[in-house]
């Protein structure tokens with residue numbers, strides 16, 4: 298009797314103990330069945346509801362943890378948190394990427410020891426030493442030029458004590474931003490210089506005229522001619538700047554779009570440069586098939602692009618030369634070639650040709666009325682049309698600018714609007 302009685306009590310307790318051991322190992326699907334009708338049965342029920350609660354609470358926690366991990370890994374900024382001994386508590390993918398950490402298991406490892414780049418390691422070391430809220434920019438030259446911006450601070454525990462439990466840093470790659478800033482400041486400096494040169498010249502001649510030269514008819518006329526030339530250069534420069542800024546600001550759209558007949562545009566452009574070409578006895582030739590498909594986009598921009606190329610070809614080709622425009626279709630693109638047999642461009646200069654204000658021969662370009670913006674405008678327009686431009690040139694023999702424009706891209710993007 299005593300044996301059976303003790304069995305009746307000990308068996309359910311053994312069951313509960315076995316389930317508790319499984320729960321401790323992480324298996325929360327445990328349910329005990331105790332039907333003794335006494336306090337042991339109550340204990341069994343309490344045990345079961347405890348495992349249910351435990352299971353759902355741990356599930357919720359895991360879910361929260363997963364959400365936080367997903368949010369952290371989708372942030373493009375690098376995020377690194379270390380404890381008071383500078384051991385990694387948390388790091389996201391971008392953090393690993395920007396700091397060049399390749400090791401897969403990094404948790405609890407010393408942050409500095411994982412960074413291979415010596416410049417970066419030193420900078421991070423200083424940040425960790427400092428700890429307080431701050432900002433630091435680090436410029437790397439190896440393996441490639443890169444500017445990283447660190448913002449960092451201490452981490453305080455959320456508990457009432459608010460004691461410091463580590464440090465956190467956010468890393469951003471600001472290489473592109475710095476490059477754009479430099480381009481902007483260079484551009485402003487260039488524009489100011491370009492505007493200043495004719496203005497200085499104009500005010501110089503006005504001064505001289507006021508100083509008495511106005512009484513000499515010949516000198517006065519010559520000076521007035523120069524002033525007129527310089528003011529029209531200023532006006533051309535401002536026109537080009539406006540065109541450039543217009544294209545840049547409406548890059549996403551394209552302004553007014555319409556069907557573009559390439560042949561018709563070439564004829565119009567030839568009419569515009571005819572006088573200059575005749576003046577140098579330069580022959581203008583075109584070869585455009587009648588069945589060339591129309592393009593679609595901003596017709597004014599297209600014409601401006603072609604005009605800049607043809608105008609350059611005429612400007613940089615000596616007397617008795619020839620300038621030709623040809624166009625053809627290849628697959629889903631239209632290619633337009635503007636070819637001259639003029640002075641050509643060296644390979645070294647070709648790579649910089651499309652930069653704003655870049656001229657191979659500054660004095661020569663100025664003398665013939667160039668602003669240095671023509672090809673920058675061409676490039677922007679070609680890009681807005683979804684195409685590209687290539688240059689083939691032989692110094693002393695001539696140049697060929699080849700523009701590729703996709704036929705249906707612009708139209709297709711319109712229909713999806």
Ligand code: ADP
Nearest residue numbers: 609610613656657658662667668669670671672
């Ligand atoms: P610019 O107003 O000085 O002509 P562009 O941007 O149109 O400015 O052209 C930049 C430079 O490229 C010119 O200064 C010139 O040196 C060179 N260039 C452009 N087109 C030609 C060409 N067809 N033949 C030779 N050089 C050219």
